[in-house]
Amino acid sequence: MMLEVKDLAAAYSGIEALRGxxxxxxxxxxxxxxxxxxxxxxxxxxxxxxxVRAKRGSIRFDGSEIVGTRPHRVSRMGLLHVPEGRQxxxxxxxxxxxxxxxxxxxxxxSDYGLSEVFKLFPILQERRLQRGGTLSGGQQQMLAIGRAxxxxxxxxxxxxxxxxLSPIITDQVFDALQALNAAGLTILLVEQNxxxxxxxxxxxxxxxxxxxxxxxxxxxxxxxxxxIAHYLGHLPSA
Amino acid sequence: xxxQQLVNGIVTGSVYALFALGFTLIFGTFKILxxxxxxxxxxxxxxxxxxxxxxxxxxxxxxLAMIGxxxxxxxxxxxxxxxxxxxxxxxxxxxxxxIGANLCLMSLGQRLSxxxxxxxxxETFPVEFYEFGPVRFSFLQVIILLxxxxxxxxxxxxxxxxxxxxxxxxxxxxERVASLLGVNPGLVYFQTFFISGAxxxxxxxxxxxxxxxxxxxxxxxxxxxxxxVVVLGGLGSVxxxxxxxxxLGIFQNLAVxxxxxxxxxxxxxxxxxxxxxxxxxxxxGSEGVQVGVARR
Amino acid sequence: MRGISKLRGLLLAGxxxxxxxxxxxxxxxxxxxxxxxxxxxxxxxxxxxxxMAVDELNASNYLGAGNSIKLVSNDDxxxxxxxxxxxxxxxxxxxxxxxxxxxxxVLMIAVAPLLNDLQIPMISTAQTAAPLAASKWYLKxxxxxxxxxxxxxxxxxxxxxxxxxxxxxxxxxDGHINNMKAFMGPLAAKGFKPIAEETILISDTDFGxxxxxxxxxxxxxxxxxxxxxxxxxxxxxxxxAGVSSNVVLFGTAGLGVDYLKVGGKAVENTYFSIDYxxxxxxxxxxxxxxxxxxxxxxxxxxxxxxxxxxxxxxARAIKDSMxxxxxxxxxxxIMKMKGADVVLGGGKWTQKADRIPxxxxxxxxxxxxxxxxxx
Numbered sequence: 001m002m003l004e005v006k007d008l009a010a011a012y013s014g015i016e017a018l019r020g021x022x023x024x025x026x027x028x029x030x031x032x033x034x035x036x037x038x039x040x041x042x043x044x045x046x047x048x049x050x051x052v053r054a055k056r057g058s059i060r061f062d063g064s065e066i067v068g069t070r071p072h073r074v075s076r077m078g079l080l081h082v083p084e085g086r087q088x089x090x091x092x093x094x095x096x097x098x099x100x101x102x103x104x105x106x107x108x109x110s111d112y113g114l115s116e117v118f119k120l121f122p123i124l125q126e127r128r129l130q131r132g133g134t135l136s137g138g139q140q141q142m143l144a145i146g147r148a149x150x151x152x153x154x155x156x157x158x159x160x161x162x163x164x165l166s167p168i169i170t171d172q173v174f175d176a177l178q179a180l181n182a183a184g185l186t187i188l189l190v191e192q193n194x195x196x197x198x199x200x201x202x203x204x205x206x207x208x209x210x211x212x213x214x215x216x217x218x219x220x221x222x223x224x225x226x227x228i229a230h231y232l233g234h235l236p237s238a
Numbered sequence: 239x240x241x242q243q244l245v246n247g248i249v250t251g252s253v254y255a256l257f258a259l260g261f262t263l264i265f266g267t268f269k270i271l272x273x274x275x276x277x278x279x280x281x282x283x284x285x286x287x288x289x290x291x292x293x294x295x296x297x298x299x300x301x302l303a304m305i306g307x308x309x310x311x312x313x314x315x316x317x318x319x320x321x322x323x324x325x326x327x328x329x330x331x332x333x334x335x336x337i338g339a340n341l342c343l344m345s346l347g348q349r350l351s352x353x354x355x356x357x358x359x360x361e362t363f364p365v366e367f368y369e370f371g372p373v374r375f376s377f378l379q380v381i382i383l384l385x386x387x388x389x390x391x392x393x394x395x396x397x398x399x400x401x402x403x404x405x406x407x408x409x410x411x412x413e414r415v416a417s418l419l420g421v422n423p424g425l426v427y428f429q430t431f432f433i434s435g436a437x438x439x440x441x442x443x444x445x446x447x448x449x450x451x452x453x454x455x456x457x458x459x460x461x462x463x464x465x466x467v468v469v470l471g472g473l474g475s476v477x478x479x480x481x482x483x484x485x486l487g488i489f490q491n492l493a494v495x496x497x498x499x500x501x502x503x504x505x506x507x508x509x510x511x512x513x514x515x516x517x518x519x520x521x522x523g524s525e526g527v528q529v530g531v532a533r534r
Numbered sequence: 535m536r537g538i539s540k541l542r543g544l545l546l547a548g549x550x551x552x553x554x555x556x557x558x559x560x561x562x563x564x565x566x567x568x569x570x571x572x573x574x575x576x577x578x579x580x581x582x583x584x585x586m587a588v589d590e591l592n593a594s595n596y597l598g599a600g601n602s603i604k605l606v607s608n609d610d611x612x613x614x615x616x617x618x619x620x621x622x623x624x625x626x627x628x629x630x631x632x633x634x635x636x637x638x639x640v641l642m643i644a645v646a647p648l649l650n651d652l653q654i655p656m657i658s659t660a661q662t663a664a665p666l667a668a669s670k671w672y673l674k675x676x677x678x679x680x681x682x683x684x685x686x687x688x689x690x691x692x693x694x695x696x697x698x699x700x701x702x703x704x705x706x707x708d709g710h711i712n713n714m715k716a717f718m719g720p721l722a723a724k725g726f727k728p729i730a731e732e733t734i735l736i737s738d739t740d741f742g743x744x745x746x747x748x749x750x751x752x753x754x755x756x757x758x759x760x761x762x763x764x765x766x767x768x769x770x771x772x773x774x775a776g777v778s779s780n781v782v783l784f785g786t787a788g789l790g791v792d793y794l795k796v797g798g799k800a801v802e803n804t805y806f807s808i809d810y811x812x813x814x815x816x817x818x819x820x821x822x823x824x825x826x827x828x829x830x831x832x833x834x835x836x837x838x839x840x841x842x843x844x845x846x847x848x849a850r851a852i853k854d855s856m857x858x859x860x861x862x863x864x865x866x867x868i869m870k871m872k873g874a875d876v877v878l879g880g881g882k883w884t885q886k887a888d889r890i891p892x893x894x895x896x897x898x899x900x901x902x903x904x905x906x907x908x909x
């Protein structure tokens with residue numbers, strides 16, 4: 001098992017954001033985590049990557065307990081988190097952003113070096129010497145994903161990769177994610193755009209007020225009436 | 239005389255640049271105005287002085303001063319900044335605690351020196367002069383320029399061409415993201431403060447050698463100059479600090495040479511004011527960057 | 535609860551003190567000097583010497599058997615508010631008979647009116663005579679340096695006759711400005727006009743540009759309006775920039791051990807008038823120098839000599855106003871003082887009607903890194 005979370009609870013700015021969440025991800029899976037704004041999705045990712053300290057519960061990643069492990073150590077173990085809003089380092093060039101990503105790899109081997117990332121996102125090669133801050137939103141998202149790939153991830157956490165992107169660019173990003181998963185990469189995808197997230201994954205979790213409200217096949221969730229009403233927006237809301 | 243004053247100015251300016259570089263490195267990376275940089279600079283001069291006094295050769299004294307002031311700088315970080323980093327008020331809080339750290343270092347220097355002005359023994363460095371037509375410069379000036387240029391280039395290489403440099407710049411941009419990518423912020427803090435302190439230590443020895451005055455108060459005037467250099471060069475800009483340091487040195491020397499010396503300060507700060515009016519981000523600051531505490 | 539126990543403690547202490555015979559009395563001297571900040575180089579040696587003097591006086595039962603001097607020493611931080619607090623405390627809490635004050639004349643002028651309110655005498659070495667006008671309770675231990683410079687200017691006119699005189703002085707210190715005027719004025723009146731006039735800040739250390747400029751003017755004499763170490767540093771840089779090694783240097787009082795130590799060979803040929811002659815063979819001076827070296831592991835400088843002398847004058851004034859000295863009586867005693875033993879100048883300190891004392895400063899010259907009386 002790649003990731004096993006048990007009874008995880010965490011508070012953020014004094015508010016209890018997670019109240020005992022358990023989930024698991026198998027090697028090679030791509031799993032969606034959906035939920036409304038403030039449901040605790042980002043807090044969950046932050047707990048996994050170590051930037052928020054869990055109050056209770058356990059996180060086992062690739063066989064080791066990682067609660068309390070500092071973020072740079074977690075990433076060096078191969079758990080890479082692409083945070084919400086891309087968070088490109090504006091002052092560094094595209095290439096420097098990517099090379100920085102290499103740090104997490106340490107002595108592990110990775111399928112992704114500069115040339116593989118450039119193959120996946122050719123635009124990054126073109127913009128290689130530009131500063132990160134000059135890229136468009138979609139290019140920044142590609143850079144953020146590429147940067148994480150450079151670290152040789154065993155598990156990739158993605159927080160709202162489609163945020164602020166046009167539908168065409170969103171398609172490109174999701175295509176890339178599917179290709180990565182097909183090549184064997186384990187991915188946890190957090191999305192508000194639940195429709196898209198459920199379409200590209202096999203399994204999904206639904207988070208509500210810091211608790212798991214539903215888990216199961218993505219396809220089932222896509223057709224669940226309550227989910228449709230609240231998260232997919234197919235039906236007019238009350 | 240103008241050629242001579244230009245030479246003087248370049249040497250003075252290179253030391254300003256060396257001092258300001260460590261100061262701007264901390265500011266650019268962590269948004270901390272580290273006023274204790276003056277105390278660290280003074281510590282470097284003191285360490286070098288006592289090393290020479292105890293019979294060590296000058297080059298070894300220089301190395302000791304770099305290591306010593308680098309460590310002192312890191313101790314300042316641990317004591318004055320790391321302790322308040324969690325509070326979320328780091329910019330203002332750090333300004334105050336750096337004043338405190340500076341006072342501690344100065345008091346220490348005051349005790350060690352009995353408030354006296356110290357100087358390296360006369361034979362520490364050979365006093366030799368070379369004359370090229372109207373220009374006269376000393377062996378010491380040549381060495382100072384050489385050391386500064388080498389250190390500046392090493393620093394540029396380190397910051398812009400190595401993985402460590404990338405990590406420092408990454409933490410400067412966004413510490414959280416950097417740590418998500420495997421950068422150990424603690425190590426970056428150590429390196430940055432160590433380098434900043436080591437540069438200040440070298441500057442301290444250079445000043446001690448050329449101006450014969452190692453004194454617990456010696457850092458204060460340089461701190462003021464460093465503010466000018468850093469603002470003129472663009473807050474946090476490393477290139478800017480180097481160029482602005484040189485410009486300030488040259489300008490100051492020419493002002494003394496051709497204008498009444500009582501006006502030097504007025505002219506320097508007047509010039510700074512004009513530059514800020516025309517280009518508020520400094521000579522090399524990027525226009526898009528919000529200067530000051532608002533920057534996140 | 536706490537208040538009550540404190541009160542009880544005070545009562546107890548009072549009872550214990552009251553049980554001693556009346557004969558043993560403590561007379562308090564307060565020292566309020568800059569022990570930190572830019573003037574600490576003055577305040578610290580002064581305060582050291584004050585402490586040493588008080589210990590010596592008490593050991594020799596100077597005020598008579600059983601009587602002793604109590605010293606309360608504080609740091610004025612070169613700050614007006616701090617001095618105000620400390621003076622008030624000295625007068626109202628410590629019941630001091632006299633205060634040994636700081637060297638910053640601007641601050642001394644500022645706090646002089648407070649002395650009138652508190653009615654407490656203060657003696658110090660402010661560089662100008664200005665504080666005297668502000669309060670009758672303020673007294674000077676040293677002559678104004680302007681007055682010390684006068685014999686130096688006369689010497690320059692009579693013996694050196696500089697043809698190309700350059701003047702450099704600290705523009706942010708009124709003492710340096712007044713000294714420069716006191717020196718340059720009489721010379722200019724005799725036709726020795728300066729060829730260059732430049733100013734510096736007391737915190738400056740880099741005189742590269744200035745030295746090059748002065749060297750280009752080829753002076754045969756230079757007036758140095760700076761304190762000891764800074765003046766020495768200035769001379770070294772002047773000579774490195776090409777000023778002739780035969781140049782004659784003039785400086786202010788206060789040039790002393792530091793000047794020679796920092797300046798080395800470069801400061802030969804410096805003429806200065808001096809408060810404290812560390813080569814003096816006067817037995818009191820010799821003893822002072824030995825004891826100071828032994829206790830503080832460094833030879834006394836001009837400031838230490840000033841602090842020591844202040845204490846001697848204060849103690850003598852207290853002794854002269856026995857029995858039952860009051861601040862009024864102590865002030866009076868200093869106003870009438872003649873031939874008090876000090877380590878300044880010729881060793882005898884006499885107050886004058888204009889309240890600027892006399893103790894015989896001399897013109898000296900540096901030869902082989904030693905000050906010797908100028909011929």
